[in-house]
Amino acid sequence: MKWRLLFGLLAMIAMVPLFSQTEDDRITIRSFYDEALTSRQSYHWLKDLCAIGPRLSGSESSLQAIHWVKGVMDTCGFDRVYLQPTLVPHWERGNPEKAILYDSKGGEYPLNVLAIGGSVATPPGGITAEIIEVPSLMAIDDIPREEIEGKIVFFNPPFDQTNIGTGASYGSNVGTRAQGAVKASQKGAIASVIRSVSSGDDDAPHTGTGHYEADVDSIPAAALGVRSADIVQHVLKLDPHAKMHLEMSCKWFEDAPSFNVIAELRGSEYPDEIIAMGGHMDSWDVGEGAHDDGAGCMHALGALKLLVDQGVTPKRTIRAVMFINEENGTRGGEEYADQAVKLGEKHLVAIESDAGGYSPRGFGITADEEQRLKLESWLDYFPKNTISYMSKGGGGVDIGPLHRADGTPMIGLSVDGQKMFDLHHSANDVFSAVHPRELELGTASMATLVYLLSQYGL
Ligand SMILES: [Zn+2]
Known part of the structure; x- marks a missing residue:
């Protein structure tokens, strides 16, 4: 009994400074x-x-x-x-970008678009070409060059809304934004546009950094708002010969x-x-x-x-x-x-x-x-x-x-x-x-x- 008492007292003494330090920390943190x-x-x-x-x-x-x-x-x-x-690198977007979808029957659909950071410009007056929709970055590997050459590639991977941690969904699509233009250019495309990497339900396009490779032609790279991407997807289903006009005046500086x-x-x-x-x-x-x-x-x-x-x-x-x-x-x-x-x-x-x-x-x-x-x-x-x-x-x-x-x-x-x-x-x-x-x-x-x-x- 005595031993236990002594032991208890000793333990209490040992705990006093520890306890008060902890209390001080708690007060500071609060x-x-x-x-x-x-x-x-x-x-x-x-x-x-x-x-x-x-x-x-x-x-x-x-x-x-x-x-x-x-x-x-x-x-x-x-x-x-x-x-x-x-x-630091110095790149400017230039004038607001323009993108318009034209169907074969004369229908016109203005699209919300932003150049992907670091993109080259289109030639003055823009480019107009048929579009090929590609469901993911990797899927382009299986498409023959003849089907892509001279067209605008539209990478259209959906944002995975099932992840509770949205960073994982962002992470799995961000490669398309970064590498899309290189992959598309390697197959002879004249531009690359992507569905914005976005969990949102609006049409604001999302930019971000893109990459080029020295031995691959740099082609314009842009991101469509998710609603605009929906429109392109829908129109292409009905009219595979629909065309997109894309105009960007981005510029690189020293x-x-x-x-x-x-x-x-x-x-x-x-x-x-x-x-x-x-x-x-x-x-x-x-x-x-x-x-x-x-x-x-x-x-x-x-x-x-x-x-x-x-x-x-x-x-x-x-x-x-x-x-x-x-x-x-x-x-x-x-x-x-x-x-x-x-x-x-x-x-x-x-x-x-x-x-x-x-x-x-x-x-x-x-x-x-x-x-x-x-x-x-x-x-x-x-x-x-x-x-x-x-x-x-x-x-x-x-x-x-x-x-x-x-x-x-x-x-x-x-x-x-x-x-x-x-x-x-x-x-x-x-x-x-x-x-x-x-x-x-x-x-x-x-x-x-x-x-x-x-x-x-x-
Ligand atoms: Zn950040």
């Missing part, structure tokens, strides 16, 4: 959520950012956004704010100077251990890049500001990195990794938010299993209905180069993704599509994660 939900700072910043307009790499407005965000960071009380220069923007809070005990979190400053040139990826940038910036406002002195160094050129080149992510290697920086972990400003759900982890289990043991710190899993596999395009360069573990924020691919890369990705509470829950969740990492390592 304050992140309270502050984010009431101040809505990330949301207000996102509004200002979106007001600048779309931010395609190399554009004037992308530079404006870069200088705007640096200006904001300068007022936040961070230890260091700096620009990291890099060259690489342009640009920057990553970085804000830093210096670690008090382990300043050389860096936790980097970020999103990408560039967006496509339609819409406002609100969810993709203004939201991710404001998650990172807002999280760093929450630490300052709540009086947190992190033990390890924390950075908010606004990467440039995620959409069509990844030059920002590569430059960040190059500089980290050159300067011998040691990153504890890199975290990316590029899934939209929706309600946070979990984190995807690319790290040792032991590290993932450590992260999983922190789940209890996150309020219910925010972060509920630390799953295997995750990261992001911007932090990928660092991971590949020196093995830095990667974490990607997962959000409730049901709406993301309705508007991703389309004119509908605008500020009004972002909900303040959903965005701020993401910001506070990022703050919580970097706070725990800075205090306890990985």
